[in-house]
Structures are given as structure tokens and as C-alpha cells.
Amino acid sequence: xxxxxxxxxxxxxxxxxxxxxxxxxxxxxxxxxxxxxxxxxxxxxxxxxxxxxxxxxxxxxxxxxxxxxxxxxxxxxxxxxxxxxxxxxxxxxxxxxxxxxxxxxxxxxxxxxxxxxxxxxxxxxxxxxxxxxxxxxxxxxxxxxxxxxxxxxxxxxxxxxxxxxxxxxxxxxxxxxxxxxxxxxxxxxxxxxxxxxxxxxxxxxxxxxxxxxxxxxxxxxxxxxxxxxxxxxxxxxxxxxxxxxxxxxxxxxxxxxxxxxxxxxxxxxxxxxxxxxxxxxxxxxxxxxxxxxxxxxxxxxxxxxxxxxxxxxxxxxxxxxxxxxxxxxxxxxxxxxxx
Amino acid sequence: xxxxxxxxxxxxxxxxxxxxxxxxxxxxxxxxxxxxxxxxxxxxxxxxxxxxxxxxxxxxxxxxxxxxxxxxxxxxxxxxxxxxxxxxxxxxxxxxxxxxxxxxxxxxxxxxxxxxxxxxxxxxxxxxxxxxxxxxxxxxxxxxxxxxxxxxxxxxxxxxxxxxxxxxxxxxxxxxxxxxxxxxxxxxxxxxxxxxxxxxxxxxxxxxxxxxxxxxxxxxxxxxxxxxxxxxxxxxxxxxxxxxxxxxxxxxxxxxxxxxxxxxxxxxxxxxxxxxxxxxxxxxxxxxxxxxxxxxxxxxxxxxxxxxxxxxxxxxxxxxxxxxxxxxxxxxxxxxxxx
Numbered sequence: 001x002x003x004x005x006x007x008x009x010x011x012x013x014x015x016x017x018x019x020x021x022x023x024x025x026x027x028x029x030x031x032x033x034x035x036x037x038x039x040x041x042x043x044x045x046x047x048x049x050x051x052x053x054x055x056x057x058x059x060x061x062x063x064x065x066x067x068x069x070x071x072x073x074x075x076x077x078x079x080x081x082x083x084x085x086x087x088x089x090x091x092x093x094x095x096x097x098x099x100x101x102x103x104x105x106x107x108x109x110x111x112x113x114x115x116x117x118x119x120x121x122x123x124x125x126x127x128x129x130x131x132x133x134x135x136x137x138x139x140x141x142x143x144x145x146x147x148x149x150x151x152x153x154x155x156x157x158x159x160x161x162x163x164x165x166x167x168x169x170x171x172x173x174x175x176x177x178x179x180x181x182x183x184x185x186x187x188x189x190x191x192x193x194x195x196x197x198x199x200x201x202x203x204x205x206x207x208x209x210x211x212x213x214x215x216x217x218x219x220x221x222x223x224x225x226x227x228x229x230x231x232x233x234x235x236x237x238x239x240x241x242x243x244x245x246x247x248x249x250x251x252x253x254x255x256x257x258x259x260x261x262x263x264x265x266x267x268x269x270x271x272x273x274x275x276x277x278x279x280x281x282x283x284x285x286x287x288x289x290x291x292x293x294x295x296x297x298x299x300x301x302x303x304x305x306x307x308x309x310x311x312x313x314x315x316x317x318x319x320x321x322x323x324x325x326x327x328x329x330x331x332x333x334x335x336x337x338x339x
Numbered sequence: 340x341x342x343x344x345x346x347x348x349x350x351x352x353x354x355x356x357x358x359x360x361x362x363x364x365x366x367x368x369x370x371x372x373x374x375x376x377x378x379x380x381x382x383x384x385x386x387x388x389x390x391x392x393x394x395x396x397x398x399x400x401x402x403x404x405x406x407x408x409x410x411x412x413x414x415x416x417x418x419x420x421x422x423x424x425x426x427x428x429x430x431x432x433x434x435x436x437x438x439x440x441x442x443x444x445x446x447x448x449x450x451x452x453x454x455x456x457x458x459x460x461x462x463x464x465x466x467x468x469x470x471x472x473x474x475x476x477x478x479x480x481x482x483x484x485x486x487x488x489x490x491x492x493x494x495x496x497x498x499x500x501x502x503x504x505x506x507x508x509x510x511x512x513x514x515x516x517x518x519x520x521x522x523x524x525x526x527x528x529x530x531x532x533x534x535x536x537x538x539x540x541x542x543x544x545x546x547x548x549x550x551x552x553x554x555x556x557x558x559x560x561x562x563x564x565x566x567x568x569x570x571x572x573x574x575x576x577x578x579x580x581x582x583x584x585x586x587x588x589x590x591x592x593x594x595x596x597x598x599x600x601x602x603x604x605x606x607x608x609x610x611x612x613x614x615x616x617x618x619x620x621x622x623x624x625x626x627x628x629x630x631x632x633x634x635x636x637x638x639x640x641x642x643x644x645x646x647x648x649x650x651x652x653x654x655x656x657x658x659x660x661x662x663x664x665x666x667x668x669x670x671x672x673x674x675x676x677x678x
Contacts, residue, residue: 002466086422094533143658196434319423
């Protein structure tokens with residue numbers, strides 16, 4: 001059912017399986033124990049950082065299948081993306097899977113876009129199973145957007161720390177037979193619009209993305225005639241400390257206090273002060289690994305029964321920044337429930 | 340209806356409108372008279388090449404709407420992409436449209452992925468109208484993948500020439516009331532798989548992409564129990580001279596002669612020898628502008644009634660090439676009919 005920018009799914013695509021992979025710093029953070037696969041070696045056995053990121057995607061993909069006792073032949077489509085130019089982590093990571101592939105990009109919101117498109121494919125009857133996955137890696141992102149690590153680049157405290165991690169979600173047709181266990185499903189989605197508030201500081205992506213998150217959450221509420229009271233938690237992707245504060249202020253202007261009902265993956269994944277994570281975590285892998293490591297598990301153990309997952313993305317490249325452009329942002333919303 | 344990797348649409352999404360934009364060199368080529376908008380100034384009034392590319396996308400979007408007598412508020416989703424790192428041409432080009440946005444990347448095959456996802460959204464009843472569009476620009480692509488134009492970089496004859504152009508396709512629910520005019524529609528799609536034959540020469544993308552095109556076309560035939568005889572033309576994206584010859588050879592090995600029934604957008608868009616286009620045209624804008632400029636018009640005037648449109652993409656970045664990696668490729672197929 002379509003309500004303005006929001007779709008409520010009739011067939012409620014089920015989250016059949018999920019898996020998370022995280023790097024060393026992430027494994028030492030507050031969510032460390034929740035990740036399926038972690039490594040003390042951020043190369044993950046690869047010969048360069050880019051190969052490491054592809055290997056994380058492969059590991060997340062394979063782990064999600066293993067948990068569901070399925071093979072790669074059982075997956076109809078992969079919807080995947082990453083932060084690298086021309087989606088190279090996904091292109092190499094998913095090349096051997098031999099599964100029809102749809103590459104997507106929404107910066108750090110990419111896991112939201114992948115979940116949305118995967119849900120459309122399953123709900124519409126075009127696929128039995130779709131793997132939605134994304135990744136990011138601190139070292140590949142620093143090289144892509146800033147400088148290679150060896151340059152020892154200094155970042156201001158408003159900057160976020162790109163998460164080394166990957167998350168894979170296997171979506172499938174709702175299995176009503178397995179009534180004996182709790183099931184996670186995608187109830188609906190709100191596709192975001194590009195939102196540009198004129199921020200042009202790449203070291204303050206939270207400020208660029210907060211207005212996009214605000215707009216998408218507000219549209220989701222309006223489209224569904226619902227509000228903060230209808231969710232157990234609103235979970236943004238990677239606004240970090242600064243972006244989260246801006247989001248609170250924007251809702252306060254609407255007489256809505258989201259503070260007690262909001263968490264941000266970028267603030268959860270690190271012990272920000274102890275781990276020197278500056279404004280928090282970011283990257284396609286931040287929201288994805290937190291969703292597949294922490295959030296789904298909290299929902300299955302009864303902590304939350306209905307959440308609004310809102311990954312946010314800062315749409316920028318080094319070329320756009322060097323040309324003095326602003327940072328347009330986007331946020332997608334996914335209503336996830338457990339029953 | 341799903342047949343392995345191919346979906347045949349029950350509701351047959353209609354191509355309500357389409358528009359093409361092309362640069363100076365393209366306007367001087369064999370298809371010059373077919374493009375809706377051309378410019379002698381490849382900046383399109385922008386202050387840098389990247390802005391020019393965004394302006395081409397805006398122009399294609401607006402022209403497609405104008406031809407359909409619709410406003411941007413009438414579009415439910417934009418599915419768009421380009422070749423630049425982090426899809427910046429689309430992010431800036433579509434920022435002002437205020438329409439829910441899904442960014443996609445499949446290198447030069449991106450218009451195929453956008454048409455596929457747009458068709459899913461319309462056929463599934465999730466949208467009344469979806470704009471699928473892509474662009475490329477010779478100067479932005481040279482900067483992104485090779486060197487800025489001012490360096491005077493020399494390219495070998497196996498290299499293709501990135502097309503300065505954009506194509507926009509407005510997909511919508513099939514309008515059976517307007518029976519008095521010929522209507523174009525998407526009959527079905529085959530989503531491609533990443534195919535890596537080990538080519539690592541970025542100046543020979545045709546060779547990297549031909550195996551992907553072969554595989555997708557063959558799978559489409561097998562999935563639909565059909566063959567070359569069921570199409571008036573097989574139209575690949577930008578294999579150019581070398582890639583097209585390889586495609587012929589691969590089909591000859593299967594005892595199928597596609598020569599008389601195949602054209603390639605990269606070979607059609609330039610008078611290759613006269614215009615010094617090396618192996619032909621390439622880029623997201625090559626297949627998109629040829630589809631929206633030439634192919635749809637030929638179908639509407641009765642030249643072809645059923646085609647297989649197979650845009651092809653070489654999945655590479657400067658980082659992946661500098662690291663000595665191969666070039667994985669992908670090709671998607673879209674069955675387009677007129678009645």
C-alpha cells in the first residue's frame with residue numbers, strides 16, 4: 001500500500017537471516033560481543049585495504065547463508081553497495097557469488113536503500129530471497145575521501161570515524177509455518193529525498209545528514225499517521241554526537257522530544273571518548289553492522305518490538321568537495337517489527 | 340512471472356515519455372538529429388565539467404516531463420546513476436527535483452539497472468511513475484578514470500570514447516485507454532551477474548564487457564525459451580568495435596550468428612573513423628542517450644517491434660586498476676516492445 005513516500009508491504013518480507021563482520025576497533029567497542037565475525041587484523045587476510053573490504057562482504061554474505069542453512073544458489077538477487085568509487089568493494093566481493101547483482105549507492109544510507117529494494121523484490125513476488133549488504137573500511141574510506149593512512153592525517157573532533165564492518169540481511173517471503181519462533185520482518189519503508197542544507201564541511205557530516213534524517217522521519221510519521229509513540233526506538237545511521245544533537249533540536253522545534261527514544265548507530269558502536277572516535281562512527285558498514293550485530297538481536301530478545309531504522313548518507317566525493325560544493329544528504333527509513 | 344534470472348512483467352510498465360541530451364561531438368555524429376537537446380558548448384552553461392553533467396541530467400529529466408505534460412510532483416521515484424565517484428552527477432542533478440531518490444551503479448550498464456528497478460516499482464504497484472536516468476560526460480570521465488583533459492592524454496585505438504550525453508525514461512502504469520497511438524513498454528528483464536574473464540586493460544573495456552553481454556543474452560534466451568529469431572534487434576550498450584567482434588565470436592561458438600541482428604550503441608553514436616572515436620562510444624550516457632534518442636524513435640516509427648536492450652558495464656575504478664586488479668563486468672537485459 002502506497003501512502004505518499006511510504007510503502008506498507010502486504011506480504012511483509014521476512015528477515016530470514018543476518019550476519020555482521022567488524023574490525024579490531026569495533027570489536028573492542030561496546031557492541032563487540034554482538035558481531036558474528038571480528039578480526040584483530042583489519043586486512044582480513046587481504047593484500048590491500050580494498051581487498052580486505054571485499055573479504056568482509058564475502059564473510060558477511062557467507063555467514064548469513066550459513067546461519068540460514070542455505071547456499072548461494074538459493075539467493076535470487078544481491079543488492080549491495082559501499083563507499084568506494086564505482087562500488088569496487090561490492091564488485092569484487094560479490095563477483096564469485098554468481099548471483100544476479102544490483103549495485104546501489106546512498107553513501108552511509110546504502111544499507112537502507114538495499115533493504116528497501118530487496119523488500120520490493122520479495123514483496124512483489126520477483127524473488128524468493130534477496131541478500132542486502134553493505135560495507136565500509138576505515139582505511140579504504142580515508143584513502144577515498146581524505147588521505148591514505150600513512151600520511152598521518154589529523155581529523156577534527158566534529159569528524160566521524162569510518163567503521164570497519166559489513167552487515168548482510170537475507171530477505172525472503174514470510175514463512176508463516178515457523179510460528180514457534182520470533183520472526184523479524186520489514187513492515188514498510190520510506191524512500192528519502194536528497195536534502196541539501198548548504199553544509200560544505202566534510203569533517204561535519206552529522207550536520208549535513210541531520211536535516212535529511214529529520215525530513216524522512218517526519219514524512220514517515222505523516223504518511224502513516226503515526227508518531228514517536230508508535231515506535232520503541234528510532235535508530236539513525238551515523239549522525240554521531242553533533243548530528244544527533246541537531247536532530248533533537250529540529251524535533252524540539254516541532255514540539256516532539258525524541259531524546260529518550262532515539263539511538264544512533266554511530267554513537268553506539270564506539271565508546272567515543274575511550275576509543276577516540278571523535279563524533280562517532282560512520283560509513284555504509286556502521287549502520288549495517290550495528291543492525292545485523294546489535295539491533296536485530298535486541299529485537300529478537302524482546303528489547304524492542306517495532307523500530308524505525310533510518311540510515312543517513314552524506315552525498316559527496318573528493319571532486320565535489322574540492323570544487324567547493326555543498327554536501328547533499330539522504331536518509332531512508334525502514335519499519336522493522338518482530339512477532 | 341519469474342523464470343530463473345528473467346522476470347516477465349504481468350502489468351507491462353509503459354514507457355510514457357523519454358528524452359535525450361547530447362554534447363557537441365555526439366550532435367555531429369550519425370544520430371545527431373535524433374537527440375532532443377544538444378549543445379555546441381559541452382559545459383552546458385556550468386562552471387565545471389561535473390556541473391555540466393548534472394545539468395544534462397536535469398535537462399533530460401525536465402524534457403521527458405515536458406513531453407508527457409507532467410510536473411516533477413507527478414514522479415514517485417527517481418532511479419539514477421552516473422560514472423563519477425559516489426554518483427555526484429546524479430546527486431547534484433536530481434537534488435532540486437524533491438522526488439524520492441534511489442542511486443544505482445552498474446558502470447555503463449546503469450541505464451539497464453535503472454530501467455529494471457523502475458519497472459519493478461511500476462509493475463509491483465509501488466509507483467505510478469518512475470524516472471530512470473543516467474549520464475556521462477567525456478571530460479568528467481577522463482578526469483575520474485584517466486587524466487584531466489588539459490594533460491593531453493593519448494588513448495590507444497582499443498579505447499572507447501566516453502559519450503557526453505544523458506537519457507531519461509519515464510516509466511508508468513500501462514495506459515490501455517490511449518489505444519489510438521503506438522505504445523512502448525517493458526515486457527521483461529534479465530538481471531546480470533558479475534562476470535570476470537580476467538581482462539585488466541582499461542583501454543579495452545569492450546573485451547572485458549563482451550563475456551558479460553554474451554552471458555546475459557544467452558540466459559535471457561534460455562529463461563524465455565527464445566532465441567535471436569524472437570527479436571528484431573539485439574542492442575548492446577557500448578562494446579564498441581572490439582567488444583562487438585568478440586560477442587559475435589562467442590555466439591558463433593554456439594552456432595548462433597547474431598551479426599545481422601545486432602547493433603551496438605557505441606558503434607552507432609559516432610562515425611568512428613571520421614570522428615576519431617577509436618573503438619566507439621561508452622559511458623552511462625552512451626546507451627541511455629542512444630535509447631532515448633534513436634532506438635525508441637525507430638521503434639515508434641515501425642523499424643523494430645521487439646528488441647533486447649543490453650547495456651554493458653565495466654566495473655573498475657582508478658584504485659582497482661592501480662592495484663593491478665581485473666575488470667569485472669556486468670550486463671543487464673531489457674525486453675522492450677511496441678504495440
